[in-house]
Amino acid sequence: MSDGGSQAAVSSDEKPASTPGSAKPDAILLVDGIRRSFGGLVAVDVDHLEFQRNRITALIGPNGAGKTTFFNLITGFDTPDAGTWTYDGRDMGSLPAHEVALNGMVRTFQLTKALSRLTVMENMKLGAQQQRGENLFRSFNHRGWKRQEAEIEARADALLERFKMDHMRDEFAGTLSGGQRKLLEMARALMTEPAIIMLDEPMAGVNPALTQSLLGHVKELRDEGRTVIFVEHDMDVVRDISDWVVVMAEGRIIAEGTHEEIGANTQVIDAYLGRHHDSTLTIDDDNPFLDQPDGSSSESAESQD
Amino acid sequence: MDWATIFENGLKAGIRPEAAYFALAAIGLNIHFGYTGLLNFGQAGFMAMGAYGLAIPVFAYGWPWWIGVFFGLLAAVLFAVLLGVPTLRLRADYLAIVTIAAAEIIRFIFRATDLREITGGSNGINGFSSGFFDLNPFSGTINIGPFDFTAREMWVMIVGWGLVLIGIGLTYLMIESPWGRVLKAVREDEDAARALGKNAYSMKMQSLIIGGLFGALAGMILALSQGSVQPSPTDLGPPKTFFAYAALILGGTGRLWGPVIGSIMFIALLAFTDNLLRQAQAADYIPEEIITGTEVGVIRFVLLGVGLMILMLYRPQGLFGDKREMAFDV
Numbered sequence: 009m010s011d012g013g014s015q016a017a018v019s020s021d022e023k024p025a026s027t028p029g030s031a032k033p034d035a036i037l038l039v040d041g042i043r044r045s046f047g048g049l050v051a052v053d054v055d056h057l058e059f060q061r062n063r064i065t066a067l068i069g070p071n072g073a074g075k076t077t078f079f080n081l082i083t084g085f086d087t088p089d090a091g092t093w094t095y096d097g098r099d100m101g102s103l104p105a106h107e108v109a110l111n112g113m114v115r116t117f118q119l120t121k122a123l124s125r126l127t128v129m130e131n132m133k134l135g136a137q138q139q140r141g142e143n144l145f146r147s148f149n150h151r152g153w154k155r156q157e158a159e160i161e162a163r164a165d166a167l168l169e170r171f172k173m174d175h176m177r178d179e180f181a182g183t184l185s186g187g188q189r190k191l192l193e194m195a196r197a198l199m200t201e202p203a204i205i206m207l208d209e210p211m212a213g214v215n216p217a218l219t220q221s222l223l224g225h226v227k228e229l230r231d232e233g234r235t236v237i238f239v240e241h242d243m244d245v246v247r248d249i250s251d252w253v254v255v256m257a258e259g260r261i262i263a264e265g266t267h268e269e270i271g272a273n274t275q276v277i278d279a280y281l282g283r284h285h286d287s288t289l290t291i292d293d294d295n296p297f298l299d300q301p302d303g304s305s306s307e308s309a310e311s312q313d
Numbered sequence: 314m315d316w317a318t319i320f321e322n323g324l325k326a327g328i329r330p331e332a333a334y335f336a337l338a339a340i341g342l343n344i345h346f347g348y349t350g351l352l353n354f355g356q357a358g359f360m361a362m363g364a365y366g367l368a369i370p371v372f373a374y375g376w377p378w379w380i381g382v383f384f385g386l387l388a389a390v391l392f393a394v395l396l397g398v399p400t401l402r403l404r405a406d407y408l409a410i411v412t413i414a415a416a417e418i419i420r421f422i423f424r425a426t427d428l429r430e431i432t433g434g435s436n437g438i439n440g441f442s443s444g445f446f447d448l449n450p451f452s453g454t455i456n457i458g459p460f461d462f463t464a465r466e467m468w469v470m471i472v473g474w475g476l477v478l479i480g481i482g483l484t485y486l487m488i489e490s491p492w493g494r495v496l497k498a499v500r501e502d503e504d505a506a507r508a509l510g511k512n513a514y515s516m517k518m519q520s521l522i523i524g525g526l527f528g529a530l531a532g533m534i535l536a537l538s539q540g541s542v543q544p545s546p547t548d549l550g551p552p553k554t555f556f557a558y559a560a561l562i563l564g565g566t567g568r569l570w571g572p573v574i575g576s577i578m579f580i581a582l583l584a585f586t587d588n589l590l591r592q593a594q595a596a597d598y599i600p601e602e603i604i605t606g607t608e609v610g611v612i613r614f615v616l617l618g619v620g621l622m623i624l625m626l627y628r629p630q631g632l633f634g635d636k637r638e639m640a641f642d643v
C-alpha cells in the first residue's frame with residue numbers, strides 16, 4: 009500500500025470532535041468507565057474513550073498520568089476495579105493477557121522485556137502466532153513444523169533487516185543496548201501481525217539516528233492497515249506521526265484532538281508544566297516540548313530494567 | 314593408600330544405579346528450573362509417587378509390577394496438577410514453598426501407621442520387585458572392565474541408564490522446538506511471553522508435569538535398585554531433592570547433558586572422597602581424634618559443598634554451561 013493512498017483515506021473521513029471521549033468513525037477500540045486505584049491513588053479513571061481504526065493515536069501526559077496502567081488494563085495485564093472495553097465489537101473485559109494478544113491486540117512495555125538468554129532471532133520467532141511446534145505433542149516431530157519454522161525465520165529476517173538489526177540476529181538479546189532492546193521488542197511484536205499495536209514509549213533510549221527510521225516503520229504499520237496507539241513524551245515525534253492525540257493527566261482524559269489543537273490547549277499546558285514553569289507550549293522544531301524532564305525520567309526507568 | 318581402588322570405586326559409583334536415578338531426577342529439575350525457571354523443591358515428592366506407585370499395587374493388591382509403573386506415572390501427574398493449580402499463577406517463590414512442604418507431607422502420609430496395610434507404614438515396602446527381576450537377562454556376576462556388578466544391579470543399571478538416554482532424547486526433541494522456545498521465554502520473562510500470545514500458565518503446568526514424570530521414574534529406579542521403598546528422609550526426603558539440584562548445578566542448568574554429567578560426577582565424587590578419607594584414616598594419615606570413622610560420611614558432604622561453592626565462584630554456569638549466558642544480568 010502506498011503512503012499517498014492511506015493519506016487520502018485519512019482525509020476522506022470526517023474529523024472527530026475534539027472533546028474528551030468523542031465518538032470516532034469506525035472505532036476499533038471502545039473503553040467505558042474504566043477505573044483502577046492503588047490504595048487511595050486513582051491511577052486510571054476514564055469515562056469514555058474511542059480509538060479510530062487504521063490511525064496512529066498518541067497517548068501523552070505527564071509522568072504518573074496513568075498511561076502505562078491504562079495499557080496494562082486493556083491488554084489484560086492488570087484488572088480494573090470497574091469498566092468495560094470492546095475491541096472490534098468483542099468484549100475484552102475478562103480475557104487473560106495472552107488471549108488479548110491472540111485476538112490481535114499486542115503491546116510493548118515501557119521497561120523493555122528482551123528475553124535475555126534467547127538470541128535475537130529466537131526472540132523474533134517467538135512472536136509468530138499459530139505455530140504447530142508450540143504444541144507439546146507436535147513438538148516432538150520436528151518434520152511436522154520445520155517448514156513453518158523456515159517461513160517464520162524468513163519473515164523474521166526481513167523484519168530484522170527493516171529494523172537494521174540483521175547483524176545481531178544470533179546474539180543473545182541480553183547483550184543489546186537499551187535502545188536496541190526497544191527496537192527488538194517492537195520488531196518482535198510485529199511478528200504477531202497485530203491489528204492493534206500498543207507501544208509504550210517506543211522511542212525512549214533509542215539512538216536519535218534510528219528514531220527517524222523507527223517513525224517511518226510506525227507510519228508503515230498504519231499504511232499496512234494496522235491501528236497504532238503509542239505513549240510518547242517527545243512532541244516532535246507526536247507531531248511527526250500521530251493522526252490524533254489523547255492527553256491524560258491524573259488518570260483522566262483531559263483533551264483530545266489533532267496535535268495542532270493540543271498544542272494550543274491551555275489545559276494541557278497546565279497539566280504538563282504546572283505553575284512552576286512559565287514557558288509556553290509550542291510545537292515546532294526548535295522547541296521540543298518537555299522532552300527534558302520526562303525524557304530523563306524514562307531513561308532512569310530504563311536503567312532499572 | 315591404594316589409589317587404584319579409590320579411583321576405581323569412584324568411577325564405579327558414577328555408573329551404578331544411584332547415579333542413574335539422580336540423573337533422571339535432575340533431568341526433571343532441569344526441565345523445571347533450567348528451562349522454565351520453576352523452583353521445584355519437592356522433587357523427592359515426585360520420586361515418592363513413582364516409588365510407592367510402583368510398590369503399592371504389588372504389595373497391597375498383588376497386581377503385576379508394570380501396572381505399578383502406570384500408577385506411579387499417573388500419581389506424579391496428579392501431584393503436579395495438585396501443586397500447580399494453586400501456585401503457578403502466583404509469584405515464583407510460592408511454588409518453592411508449596412513443593413517442599415507438599416513433598417514432606419506426602420512422605421509422612423506414606424509412613425502413617427493407619428495406612429500400614431497399603432504403604433507398609435514406617436517399615437516401607439519390600440518384595441515388590443520380583444516381577445521386574447524375573448525379566449532379568451543377566452545371571453551371576455557381570456564384569457565390565459575392572460568393575461564387577463551383580464546381575465540385579467546390572468539389570469537396574471541397564472534399565473536406569475536406558476531411561477536416562479530416552480529422557481535426554483525426548484528432552485532434546487522438546488526443547489529444540491518452538492515449544493521449548495516458549496518454555497525458555499516463560500523462564501526469561503513471563504509477561505513478555507504472555508504479551509506475545511503465549512499461555513504462560515499452561516506452559517508452566519506442562520513443564521511441572523513433564524519434570525515430575527522424570528522424578529517419578531527416578532523414584533522407581535531408586536526403589537528397584539534397593540529392592541525396597543522407605544519413607545525415610547535420606548531416601549525420599551528433602552536431601553534427595555537438594556542433591557539432585559547439586560548434581561544439576563554441577564553439570565550446568567539449562568544444558569541438555571548437564572543433569573547427566575552432573576549426576577555422574579556428583580555420585581563419583583562422593584564415593585571418591587569417601588574412599589579417600591577412609592583409606593587415609595586406615596593408613597593413619599588422619600588421626601582418629603580429628604575425624605572418626607562415622608564422621609567420614611558427613612565430612613565428604615562438607616568437602617563437596619565447598620567444592621560446589623568454588624565452582625560457583627569460578628564457573629557459575631556449571632561445568633558444561635555456556636559462559637556467554639552468564640555475561641549479562643538476567
Ligand SMILES: Nc1ncnc2c1ncn2[C@@H]1O[C@H](COP(=O)(O)OP(=O)(O)O)[C@@H](O)[C@H]1O
Nearest residue numbers: 046049051069070071072073074075076077078
Ligand atoms: N502496581 C502499582 N502499585 C501502586 N501504584 C502504582 C502501580 N502502578 C502504577 N502506580 C501508580 O499509578 C500512577 C500511574 O502510573 P503509570 O500508569 O505508570 O503512569 P505513566 O505511565 O503515565 O507515567 C502513578 O502514580 C504510579 O505511582
Ligand SMILES: [Mg+2]
Nearest residue numbers: 075076077118
Ligand atoms: Mg508509563
